[in-house]
Amino acid sequence: MSSLLQSPTATPGRFGPYGGRYVPETLMVPLFELERAYELAKTDPSFQAQFQDLLKNFAGRPTPLQFASRLTAHLGGPRIYLKREDLLHTGAHKINNAIGQGLLAVKMGKPRVIAETGAGQHGVASATVAARLGLECVVYIGTEDMARQALNVARMRMLGAQVVAVDSGSRTLKDAINEAMRDWVTNVRTTHYLLGSVLGAHPYPTMVRDFQAVIGREAREQILSAEKRLPTHLFACVGGGSNSIGLFYQFLGDAGVKMIGIEAGGRGGQLGEHAARLAAAQGFVGARPGVLHGTYTYVLQNEDGQIATTHSISAGLDYPAIGPEHAWLADQRRAEYSAVSDEAALDAARLLSRTEGIIPALESAHAIAGLIERSPQMRKDDLVILNLSGRGDKDMDTYSRLL
Ligand SMILES: *Cc1c(COP(=O)(O)O)cnc(C)c1O
Secondary structure, eight states: OHHHHHHHHHSTTEETTEEOOOOOHHHHHHHHHHHHHHHHHHTOHHHHHHHHHIIIIIIOOSOOEEEOHHHHHHHTSSEEEEEEGGGSGGGBTHHHHHHHHHHHHHHTTOOEEEEEESSSHHHHHHHHHHHHHTOEEEEEEEHHHHHHTHHHHHHHHHTTOEEEEEOSTTSSHHHHHHHHHHHHHHHTTTEEEOOOSSOSSTTHHHHHHHHHTHHHHHHHHHHHHHHSSOOSEEEEEOSSSHHHHHHHGGGTTOTTOEEEEEEEEETOSSTTSOBOSSOGGGTOOOEEEEEETTEEEEEEBOTTOOBOOOOOSSGGGOOSBOOHHHHHHHHTTSEEEEEEEHHHHHHHHHHHHHHHSOOBOHHHHHHHHHHHHHGGGSOTTOEEEEEEOBBSGGGHHHHHHHO
16 A cells, blocks of 8 residues: 555656656746645645635535435445535535635736636636636637536636637547647746646646545545444546545545546447546447646547547546546556446436435436446445535536436
């Protein structure tokens, strides 16, 4: 265990062979500047006080850890607790990281933030924090996603952000990130790139994880207080990987705690039909280590190394790469990854709504589906914490159409 925890810090920004900083020369300087600002912020009492204040009074932390008694009874397997990140301001865990990076932008004297968004949740969180801190905000979104996420686009505009439609490539998240990186190269002096997950070049994967690790710190205390023991299993959905690593991180040293990341299995195993990067054992093909958006990790690609198109019913999981720390945790077998289908996620969303009175985000519904599939093999004294990363308001069109 200790070797696992030590090696990522042996080389900053590396998780075993993964991670790193693969960017054009012009971005090295702002990345060093960001790394330095983040290192200082870690021990800066005024930064930490502002961060804690906004997490508590603006975002609504701590979030509850709720015993899901009816879901537990329905599945007849392990005891299930839900970490209620869906109750946060703006409806998902994304606000934790947006607050941290927004404060860093202020510290660095940068009056402008840019962000990419797929489902619109990170765009909304960024626009929200920018408004609160008095920063200019520009959000890049693919035109394909823009149509799927009209409500979130309206929210970003209401908050004063400029929303830029990206019409290149597959017109989704990957293309929005390309555009945001282009903007950053041009405007580095005035602009901070507020990246939304544990992706991109160092220091992003480490920094975003640290901002999200509050989820697991709270959950660990809460479960010890409620059950007087550690959980046996953690479940979370994995897009880029920020809500899952946010839950997992505080438990990495607890050898008895199994960690299960659930990816988007979409419509099936063929390349282009899913966004499962670490579920090869289940027949999801196409993922190999490679570089995308500044980091070395598992990437869905064809035989020539062209980035594959992906599919998921959930825009927040629909991305061809995974955070480099997850690639390393998978190699080490410290965490397990598997994928569930669009259909299983829809069924899980309906089940949670009807047993617990909580309509989950489609992303979070994947984690629930993963738990449902696994619960027959689990014991009654197993103890689960499932990260409910977001609420389902944004997905009501999809639910109404398909259920
Ligand atoms: C964005 C999003 C995700 C996926 O992103 P991660 O970085 O993997 O957490 C999951 N759930 C919700 C509700 C989201 O908005």
